[in-house]
Amino acid sequence: MLECERKVEVVMNIKGFKFAAVEAAIKKPGRLDFALIVSEVPAAVAAVYTANKVKAAPVLLDMERTRGGSCRAVVVNSGNANACTGGQGMADARETTGLVAAELGIEEEAVLVASTGVIGVPLPMARLRSGVPPLVAGLAGGTLDDVARAIMTTDTYPKLEQRSGSIDGVPYTIAGVAKGAGMIMPNMATMLAFLVTDAAVDPAWLRHVFAEGIDSSFNAISVDGDMSTNDTALIMANGAAGNVPLTGASAAAAEFSRLLNEVLLALAQQIVRDGEGATKFVEITVKGARDNSEAKRAALTVANSLLVKTAFFGQDANWGRIFAAVGYSGADVDPERTELFFDDVQMVKGGVFAGGDAEARGTEVLRKKEFAVTVDLHLGNGRSTVYTSDLSYDYVKINADYRT
Amino acid sequence: MLECERKVEVVMNIKGFKFAAVEAAIKKPGRLDFALIVSEVPAAVAAVYTANKVKAAPVLLDMERTRGGSCRAVVVNSGNANACTGGQGMADARETTGLVAAELGIEEEAVLVASTGVIGVPLPMARLRSGVPPLVAGLAGGTLDDVARAIMTTDTYPKLEQRSGSIDGVPYTIAGVAKGAGMIMPNMATMLAFLVTDAAVDPAWLRHVFAEGIDSSFNAISVDGDMSTNDTALIMANGAAGNVPLTGASAAAAEFSRLLNEVLLALAQQIVRDGEGATKFVEITVKGARDNSEAKRAALTVANSLLVKTAFFGQDANWGRIFAAVGYSGADVDPERTELFFDDVQMVKGGVFAGGDAEARGTEVLRKKEFAVTVDLHLGNGRSTVYTSDLSYDYVKINADYRT
Structure with missing residues (x-):
């Protein structure tokens, strides 16, 4: 991998979002492997998933749940991709979101899930079950940086990027974390990216602008040309900044789009720089x-x-x-x-x-x-x-x- | 590369064909690099060329010349691909065939040409010019095995395969040589294959059966997925065996097709086994x-x-x-x-x-x-x-x- 200057020294406040990460013993001891992002209110959500016809259980579940354009939380584990795990894999993905929802006191359908790691091995559900309560408790003091660390697999450094802007004098932030390019990860997995913004954004326009941004960032990088069963990129916009919701036809929307693209491209480039064995x-x-x-x-x-x-x-x-x-x-x-x-x-x-x-x-x-x-x-x-x-x-x- | 048992101990006689190879100093000293295949009479010819839109000069020239379905000779050099060489490259390819035609006393348009090796460097025409007379003189004592050796680049062994059959009691042979898979060769080049048979074959049916055979042999192998500017596979059928020309609708044609496919597949598999660095x-x-x-x-x-x-x-x-x-x-x-x-x-x-x-x-x-x-x-x-x-x-x- 190439060294990468980390430009993010201090994680900005992103209003109305909480973060947590814990060690659930899915990976080797001493490494965070279970993470949670929660919005205090329902957030508009847009997502892009792997085009692979072999899709992991969490991808199939999220595809259903993001159709409505809104969600509250995303729970992520590294160390196991929950891919090629059949009916058991779907049940495990659902159960994980159900446990998180119960602990948070929200609807299960408002919780998304993502996994990255070994393929073809069932999730170690006993460990995930034990991990949920400390994970939710961790929301009190966690940061997005913790999430960036918890989703790493063969990544050699966490990938985090943020930008801030303002809409009619109302400040907002777009921040995101990502891991591993395409299938550069041994035994599979996966590019994951989770973005959050406290700006209020019209859900339909968010889908449009996010898909466009992905096209010239995560869909414009290649480490080995392989495509994972688990690739997932999503953005949650919870409106906590208090602006009038953005749609396509304004200068403020153009500015938001530019900042979003900067975050996406920076994350995508960090992934390439950290490609396995990369020297160029x-x-x-x-x-x-x-x-x-x-x-x-x-x-x-x-x-x-x-x-x-x-x-x-x-x-x-x-x-x-x-x-x-x-x-x-x-x-x-x-x-x-x-x-x-x-x-x-x-x-x-x-x-x-x-x-x-x-x-x-x-x-x-x-x-x-x-x-x-x-x-x-x-x-x-x-x-x-x-x-x-x-x-x-x-x-x-x-x-x-x-x-x- | 994997070792490959050479099954061809003695090159069979292929009636009406002559072969030659010499050192024209295109490659390092001590290696054959200039080869010639000549049919004593006009032969039916079928060819398949690279699908790359960047085609080397010899490919462009041969595409014109094989359209008529007949040819007399193929001259081949290794060590230089004559690709991305512009107008000079076309002139050099034409000149090479002209020199061979003059020496053989046949029409220039009946001579095909193929090249493999470094890209973007003009052919060393002075050496090719000096090489033509000894090359043609070599037809007196050359073999197809010499041709197999002369077309090698990073190949570690020559690739040669042959089968014989009979048509209404008339014996015939199909033999072929090949080199390097796709673009496994450093600095480019190239898969080349030249087959000859003394069977008489209807040109239209030859084109059909040859293209079909290529599809499940040379077009069904992969070393690195790259595609060269110079890939060329061709077969010459000169009819010297004296059989009634084969067309699609006979048991003899089916037998010919089966033997042709065996030769093609064996050559293609030899190429994969000799892939750069291959251990499997x-x-x-x-x-x-x-x-x-x-x-x-x-x-x-x-x-x-x-x-x-x-x-x-x-x-x-x-x-x-x-x-x-x-x-x-x-x-x-x-x-x-x-x-x-x-x-x-x-x-x-x-x-x-x-x-x-x-x-x-x-x-x-x-x-x-x-x-x-x-x-x-x-x-x-x-x-x-x-x-x-x-x-x-x-x-x-x-x-x-x-x-x-």
Whole structure:
């Protein structure tokens, strides 16, 4: 993993939310593994789930429960994904939310649940049952930072980001926590992200703006191209700030949308930097595509290519591998128009090597820990940026040695 | 790479074909790198090329020249892919075929060309020009085995396969050579395969049966999921055996088709076994899919998953990663019906862990050098088998260290 400067020193107050995390003995001793986020009043909720057809029990349950657009709490465990656990898994997910609801004195249907960790093993329900009372008691003194720590699996640092803004003079905060990219985690799991804001937001618009933000953040990162059974990103907006509810057609809404996107993108980038074995953080932009969707397809194909990722690890300015990946991405490509840059060093012009000192200067760029790859297809206005890491010995080691 | 028993001890005679290979100093000293296959009479030809939109010059030239369904010769160089070389690349490809045609005294349009090796660097034409006369002179004593050696790049052994059959008592042979899977070769390149047969075959039917055979052989293997700019597979049928030309509607045609498929599959499997850094050879079958195309998509997604490949390398019976890859493949999946086997050990039943001693027995299977993974979706009659290798430290090393 690449080191990541933690910009969040002090967690801001997010009105009307409480947080808690405890050790429920699902993971190894000494690590938080059971967390809770509660809103004091019903909050508008928007969520995006894994597109995997094999969905874990908590995902299936939350999909039902977020349909109404409102919720009160989210309970999360790490150490066990409750995936491929059949009917027992659904019963366990329901029971967990029921226990939390009873302890909080709210309706079970207002409680969401998320899990991350080992797949195919039933949840250790005895431990979860014992964990619920101390978890709820912990709301008195917990922070969002505790939640960030409790949802970690192979993450090497907690991921937290926040922004504040104001609406007609009313201050509000958007804060969020996240863990592990796609399926970079051994034995599966999972990207989880939980955002909270005390701004009042119209539920329908919240769904729209959240889905859009996810598209250019969590859906624009790739560590290994695998997709988990448990991916869940959600935002709760409880209105405790007291503003007039935001909808799409205002300057305040545009500002909220910008801050939300900043939080989402920062969390997504933290995930890539902390990718298993990562030694490089690479921003890949494809522009000049027929449309944005072709640009994204091409950028993700480059980001997922093993040959490209190993070349990044080897600090090899191997533009040919990138060029070939764009070619098989399915995006429309005219090789004779295509240009390719490492940072501002042009490697390819009109489909052929730019020559001169491009090789030497391009290699200098790849020696950096962070750099940008830009491919210009010169076919239209489509543009997309994705973020990825390299593929190192350590990635293979981490993922091959698990359970041995 | 996995060791591969070479079954071909003596190259059979393939009537009316001549072969040659020389050192043209494109690669390091001591290695053949320039090869030629010539038919004494015009041969029916069928070819399949890379689907990459970035196609190397020789591919573009051959696509034009094979449209007529007939050719006389194929000239091949290794060490340089003549890809992303612009107008100069096309001129060089044409010149190479022109030189060979002149030396052979045949039409330039009857000569095909293929290249594999470094991308983005112009062909060393001075060396190719000097190489043509000795190459053509070598036809007097060359063999198909020489061609197999000359097209190697990071391949650790030559790949050659042959079968013989008879049509109404007339004996014939199908033989073929191949190199490197997909883009497993550093700095790009390429899967090349050249087959020859002395059977007389109707050109239209040859195209049909060859494309079909490719689909379940070269298009059913994966080492790293990357696709080269140079992939080319072609077959020449010169009719020197003297049989009545084969078309689809006869027992003899069915026999020819079966033998052709055997040669193609054997070559494709040799390529996977010789995959960079491979320590495992894995046959992945998805059955019970809605249709064959969904089955193939699911099988290839499993074969290309980094998490699955690293688990194979780690000998970890991690069925969850396979299950999840099937889930995000795009194929229709009902988790509650899905079954998964390592060889004959059932790991998953009704979407959940089969329990008992499956873990221990499954791990035993994964310790073998070769094993089968079978996923039964229980949704229809679609079925597909693909072949893949694991992802080892050595894969990363070979592909990261290139050019450094």
